[in-house]
Amino acid sequence: MTVATSRPAGLDNRIVLGGVARTWRELPAPELPVPAAVLAATSADALTAARHHATHGAELLLSTLGRVDAAMREELGEAGFAVTVLTDGVPETVPPVRPRAAEAGRLWLLTSGSTGRPKRVGHTLDSLTTVRGAQPERTWLCPYAPGTYAWWQVVTLSLTQPGQHLVVVDPDELDDWPAVAAAHGVDAASGTPTFWRRTLHRDAAALARVPLRQLTLGGEPVDQAVLDQLRELFPTARISWIYASSEVGASIVVHDGRAGFPVDWLDRETPGRPTISVVDEELVITSPYHGAGLDGPVRTGDRVQIVDDRVLITGRLDSDEINVGGSKVSAGLVRGVLTAHPQVAWARVTGRRAPVLGKMVVAEVVPTPAADPATPPLDEAALVRWCADRLPEYAVPRRIRMLTEIPVKETLKSDV
Structure with a gap:
């Protein structure tokens, strides 16, 4: 059974897939x-299903094939999904274990699973559509x-x-996406901080050739360094x-070029907009864009710290805090x-077991390519001294391992 809906307004927008526009x-x-x-x-198959x-x-x-293992497939079949x-547009279907009536208009998302097994969150096309006002014509990169x-x-x-066109890149195109984007006139791009850092690290000159007028970051904590590098x-x-x-x-959108968001946004109630709070260093959000059954305050599991006039999102509660000898x-x-x-x-910064202290701070780092060959590697x-000048003694990393490439997962995150 299908339910007719109003014709989407963007059906004539261009989509570039594998260099081919349609x-x-x-x-x-x-x-x-x-x-x-x-x-x-493939991305083409996903867009077909979305349309x-x-x-x-x-x-x-x-979802993608890689994000759903055999156990999750079995779970979905038990929940009534085929x-x-x-x-390539050809479906192969396993019928549901427990058939049920369909819920008209329902869209389901799988969470990233950063706090355990991915969960299903219910939405509709309307609740996922948060940009509603008229927009300048853009060609967006979708990575x-x-x-x-x-x-x-x-x-x-x-x-x-x-007027909101798409250039879609699959995982095997990510290393060369600036060339693809420049060739197809991409002027707006959205990605995680890891996505942007990885591109800056691999070929900043190629990125600079993309005529970007809008850059968006999300999905991970955003620090001042990556914002400043992109602004430059x-x-x-x-x-x-x-x-x-x-x-x-x-729920939070910031355009001022600074990491974090203003303290005076906390507990501000505006009809039709999210309310942002902090409870025991945890970000709590009441949002009109929530998933099914998640109305009211939702504890996000993200840790925040207030520094001067900004509220900084530092990471997940279950992984951001490291206890070093009680500090x-x-x-x-x-x-x-x-x-x-x-x-x-x-x-990437983590805690490692240590005698007496319980944990010590350790880090992995990817250095930037040296612009001047005379610059010492x-x-x-040098990094320990840098940290010691800026952090309490107990917070200084005791071990720092150098990597050559920025690690990235299918979600464009690096589990920082």
């Missing part, structure tokens, strides 16, 4: 079961894994707004960072000190 309405139109958990083999939902309103869960692998909240944010913008490369562009999740939607250390704040070093492209001792 419109939304020119995508293949396979018959999909209802309700379906579609596991897309199918937008035009028919059929209940859909969309598990459908979509490859995200299909089915994630960030992917849906870019996709709903293109589906619902005329794109002095006239608008640079934004967004706090968003499957549970509470896009609390924020891994996120130490990471920020490391990435502020002009020769550091990326850093970055070493562990």
Whole structure:
């Protein structure tokens, strides 16, 4: 069963996939079961499923093959989904173990699983569409894994707004995305801080050739260093960072070029907009863009610290705090000190078991390529001294391992 919906306003927007341009309405139109958990083999297959939902309103869960293991497939079948692998527009379907009636208009997202096994969060196309006003014409880069909240944010913008075109890159194109983007006139791009750091590290000159007017960061803590590096490369562009999740939607949007958000945004109640609070150093959000059953205050699991006039999101509660001999250390704040070093492209900070202290602070770092061959290479001792000048003694990393590449997962995150 499908339910007719109003025709999406963006069906004539361009989509560039694998260097080939087409419109939304020119995508293949396979018959999909209802309700379906579609596991897309490619971005083209994912966009096909999204267009199918937008035009028919059929209940859909969309993900990639890599994010759904055998146990999750079994769980989805038990929950009444026909598990459908979509490859080049051809569906292969395993019927549901426990068939049920479809819920018209329902979209399901899988959380990232950063706090354990991925969970299903219910949405609709309307609740995922947070940009509603008229927009200047843009060609957006979409590098995200299909089915994630960030992917849906870019996709709903293109589906619902005329003049919002897409250039989609699959994982095997990520290393060369600036060349693809420049060739197809991309002037707006959204990615995680890891995505931007990795691009800056690999080829900043190629990135500078992309005529970007809008840069957006989200999905991970955003520090001042990456914002400053992007501002230096794109002095006239608008640079934004967004706090968003499957549970509470896009809830914080900052355009002022500074990490964190203003303290006076806390507990501010405005009709139709999220209310942001802090309870026991945890970010709590009441959002009109929430998932099904998540109305009211939602504890996000993200740790925040107030520094001067800003509220900084430093990381997950279960991983950000390191207890060093009874003193609390924020891994996120130490990471920020490391990435502020002009020769550091990326850093990860964790705790390691240590005698007497219980834990000690350790780090992994990716140095930036030296612009001047005469510049001495970055070493562990220099970084320890840098941290010692800026952090309490107990927060200084005791071991720093140098890496050559910035690690990245399918979600464009690096588990920092």
